[in-house]
Amino acid sequence: MRGLINLYSDTQTKPTAAMRAAIAAAEVGDEQRGEDPSVNALCERMADLMGKEAAVFMPSGTMCNEVAVLVHCRPGDEVIGASDCHILAYEGGAPAALAGVLVSPLPSVRGQFTPEMVEAGVRFRNRYSPNTKLMTAEQTANMGGGSVWPVAQLDAVAAAAKRHGLATHLDGARLMNAVVASGIAAKQHAAGFDTAWLDFTKGLGAPLGAVLCGSRDMITEAWRWKQRMGGAMRQGGICAAGCLYALDHNVERLAEDHANATMLATGLGQLPGITAETPETNLVFFDVSGTGMTAEAFSRAIEAEGVRMGAQGPMRVRACTHLDISEADIRTALDMAERVVTRARKAA
Numbered sequence: 254m255r256g257l258i259n260l261y262s263d264t265q266t267k268p269t270a271a272m273r274a275a276i277a278a279a280e281v282g283d284e285q286r287g288e289d290p291s292v293n294a295l296c297e298r299m300a301d302l303m304g305k306e307a308a309v310f311m312p313s314g315t316m317c318n319e320v321a322v323l324v325h326c327r328p329g330d331e332v333i334g335a336s337d338c339h340i341l342a343y344e345g346g347a348p349a350a351l352a353g354v355l356v357s358p359l360p361s362v363r364g365q366f367t368p369e370m371v372e373a374g375v376r377f378r379n380r381y382s383p384n385t386k387l388m389t390a391e392q393t394a395n396m397g398g399g400s401v402w403p404v405a406q407l408d409a410v411a412a413a414a415k416r417h418g419l420a421t422h423l424d425g426a427r428l429m430n431a432v433v434a435s436g437i438a439a440k441q442h443a444a445g446f447d448t449a450w451l452d453f454t455k456g457l458g459a460p461l462g463a464v465l466c467g468s469r470d471m472i473t474e475a476w477r478w479k480q481r482m483g484g485a486m487r488q489g490g491i492c493a494a495g496c497l498y499a500l501d502h503n504v505e506r507l508a509e510d511h512a513n514a515t516m517l518a519t520g521l522g523q524l525p526g527i528t529a530e531t532p533e534t535n536l537v538f539f540d541v542s543g544t545g546m547t548a549e550a551f552s553r554a555i556e557a558e559g560v561r562m563g564a565q566g567p568m569r570v571r572a573c574t575h576l577d578i579s580e581a582d583i584r585t586a587l588d589m590a591e592r593v594v595t596r597a598r599k600a601a
Contacts, residue, residue, distance in 0.1 A: 258582045258589075260517075261561045263427075263455040263510075263535060263575035272458065272498045279494035284310070284486045291490030295497050299464040302500075303449050304440030307472035310493060312484050314426050314463040315339075317450035319347045320478045322387065324448070324471055325420040328353030330386035333374040335361035337396035339424055340389055351482075355383050364397020365390075365406065368413035375417045388414035391424040392442055393431050396565070399514075399536030401431045404441050411445025423449035426463075430456055430534040433507040447471065456507050456535060457499035458576045462492050503576060510535040513574040513583050520587035524594050535574045542568040544594050545601045551593065558589035 259265045268276070282288035296308040311317050318340045322332060332348060334340060336358035340348065348354045359366045359374045375385045390410060394400045411421045423446040425439075432439050443449035448467040453459035465475055479485055486492070514532040518539070522529035526543030541551045548564035555562060565571045574583070 256559055258560045258578065258586050260572040260574065260578065260586060261563045263573045266454075266458040266575050266577050268458065268460050268495060269576075271502070272495050275498040276491050276494045279490040281488035281490035284489035285480075289488060289490045289493070291493040291497065292486075295493040296464060298497070298500065299451065300466050302439050303443045303451070303466040305443070305449070305466035305468065307469045308464050308466040309472050309475050309479060310486075310489060311450075311463045311465055311479060312461055312486075312492075314424075314450060314452035314454070315344050315347070316479070316482065316484050317452075317463045317465040318344060318389075318422075318424055319351055320465060320475050320482070320484075321422045321448045321450070321467075322348050322352045322354060323478045324467075324474045325387045325422065326352055326354045327386075329355075329383055331355045331357055331376065331383040332387045332389060333357050333359055333371065333385060333419075334389040335359055335364050335366055335391065335394065335397070337361065337364060337394075338389060338391050339395060339426065340391075342396070354386075357385075361394075361397070363400040364394020365400060365402050366410065367406070368409045371410050371413040372417075375414075375419065385417070385419060387420045387422060389422040389424055390446075391426070393427045393434075393534050393536070395426070395536065398530045398538045399427065399430065399532055399534040401434050401533050402442075404435070404437050407442060408445045415445075421446040421448075425450050426452040427455055427534065429504050430507050430511070433504065434511060434534050448475075453496040453499050456510055456575055457496070457503045459495040459499045460492075462496045464496070506576065507535070510574040510576070510578070513578060513580060514572075516580065517572060517574065517583050517586065520583070521590060524591055525598065526594060527590075537572040537574070538565065539570055539572075540568050541570055544597050546593075546597050554593045554597070555586075555589055558592060560586045560589045
């Protein structure tokens with residue numbers, strides 16, 4: 254749709270002209286043989302950023318999650334994480350399908366849980382039960398409204414998992430949003446976790462790519478699973494170059510997305526029948542039950558006005574700000590939301 258204000262997800266970004274130029278100029282080689290200089294530079298930089306020994310470039314964040322599960326677990330093991338975490342709710346049942354593991358939900362508030370919840374979630378070890386093997390946390394917590402885990406809490410849940418012999422994995426899809434919002438370096442967020450990754454296709458604006466980080470031994474095993482799953486590439490540097498450009502140019506500007514999200518949430522919350530959650534980063538969730546519309550109906554109506562959002566439940570809608578969304582776009586989106594709500598109220 255021409256002129257569409259696309260707030261559906263930060264995955265909707267298009268690479269800028271400067272990023273495309275960096276991609277076109279990338280030095281490349283055989284990634285599988287370790288001969289692609291752009292991929293190598295990205296992995297070295299990411300390992301340092303996360304405070305880990307090594308890193309591996311993946312096509313997607315979902316592959317990072319699933320490879321991490323495969324590295325840490327064996328068939329029949331159990332993974333614990335927030336009840337609405339991405340690895341449980343949005344990866345097509347891949348932990349069960351690919352790794353043969355059970356993912357069990359922990360109770361959570363805004364996508365976060367406590368050390369006590371981890372303790373309660375670890376099963377008593379006996380031959381009748383699956384071995385609880387891995388604890389995962391998501392920073393930021395997507396379905397928790399883009400909430401930012403305090404680093405002290407991340408450390409505490411990781412420590413609780415370690416006390417029970419569990420491995421730990423950080424889903425860092427929007428980790429740099431948390432870094433910008435908190436002012437705390439990525440390696441501090443990832444310190445308590447055996448593996449951690451960053452996605453470049455969301456707020457950082459690259460067309461594809463994610464990097465999984467961990468110990469050298471873990472990354473060696475991750476490479477084996479990457480190969481098995483068809484994720485190994487040849488001249489992957491054309492992809493890695495976009496990610497390197499994103500690290501250089503698109504991190505600090507995430508603060509603009511956060512400001513736009515706050516502006517959007519504030520405006521939506523002033524409309525009759527809408528209750529907006531207070532955003533911490535670039536995700537805006539709001540309830541439309543007071544408008545007389547469902548989330549699906551609201552999303553269809555506002556898209557007809559040129560603004561795309563996404564239903565995340567019967568009455569809950571998500572909007573996501575990113576580098577292709579300006580302050581002027583937010584003002585237009587609010588005007589269109591007001592038009593939709595006013596029309597619905599008149600019809601009622």
